[in-house]
């Protein structure tokens with residue numbers, strides 16, 4: 029690795045001028061992906077621009093649509109009463125990222141821009157129809173729907189010199205619920221074998237709209253239109269949930285790697301998508317369901 033220059037920006041404009049001057053540069057927020065990857069042998073760019081001191085990128089505003097500053101940490105998201113009650117899938121996801129330490133330093137901006145197909149917040153952001161604001165010194169702001177952000181493993185449609193400013197998640201209609209569930213081999217510090225998120229809206233007992241998205245079963249996070257269609261117009265009964273499972277398995281395009289083979293991932297994504305839809309429906313009905321929806325071992329927890 030060549031010499032790396034480390035800069036600390038205290039304003040967005042300063043960060044933009046440091047990453048937008050044509051030099052080989054990357055920003056670092058919490059560093060829990062970038063620095064860990066560099067320790068694993070991946071080259072750092074010639075210039076690393078730290079953004080963690082930029083106050084304008086902090087904060088969570090849930091007064092209308094939900095706006096997450098790029099530096100909102102997984103701990104901030106998990107602790108937000110508004111996110112837990114309204115955009116619950118996101119709380120389910122952030123609550124199981126790594127350990128307490130990872131959740132304290134790891135940011136939503138870093139999770140999204142690292143673009144891992146196994147990232148926790150990706151599927152919830154898809155089902156919640158999020159969008160991101162990208163800003164560059166030369167081009168100003170542009171809004172990118174989350175469906176158009178990820179272009180492959182570790183790749184986004186962001187241009188060199190663009191900084192993610194915030195993630196915006198629309199408000200939901202009444203009687204909506206959402207959930208994110210992960211399959212894992214151990215109960216902490218784990219990467220998803222597969223994961224799924226669902227968001228539903230009910231009219232009485234019937235699901236009138238639904239979105240389902242899948243984690244770690246494709247080169248990017250995937251929507252599952254078949255799983256969503258299978259539950260719309262139903263009450264989420266056993267037959268509908270079985271159809272959700274079949275739909276998710278059909279829409280997945282998993283790979284085999286040392287963590288799981290393709291067949292196992294395809295079978296399990298059905299099980300996990302079914303759970304996510306079931307929990308989303310229960311929450312939409314006003315039932316209490318623990319956060320995170322993925323069972324965790326905690327003191328006093330019997331789940």
Ligand SMILES: Cc1cc2nc3c(=O)[nH]c(=O)nc-3n(C[C@H](O)[C@H](O)[C@H](O)COP(=O)(O)OP(=O)(O)OC[C@H]3O[C@@H](n4cnc5c(N)ncnc54)[C@H](O)[C@@H]3O)c2cc1C
Pocket residue numbers: 054055056057058059060061062063064079098124125126127130133134135136137138139140141142146147148149190191192193217218219
């Ligand atoms: C022990 C451990 C456990 C983990 N467990 C999980 C897990 O369970 N689930 C999970 O999803 N992740 C996990 N991670 C990965 C990581 O913690 C998360 O992805 C975290 O959200 C990354 O945020 P960060 O601020 O640390 O990113 P950084 O490492 O600072 O940045 C990651 C990437 O995003 C870019 N970037 C960051 N912020 C911006 C911005 N505002 N604009 C443009 N580009 C930006 C950086 O240039 C870099 O390419 C784990 C990591 C560790 C070390």
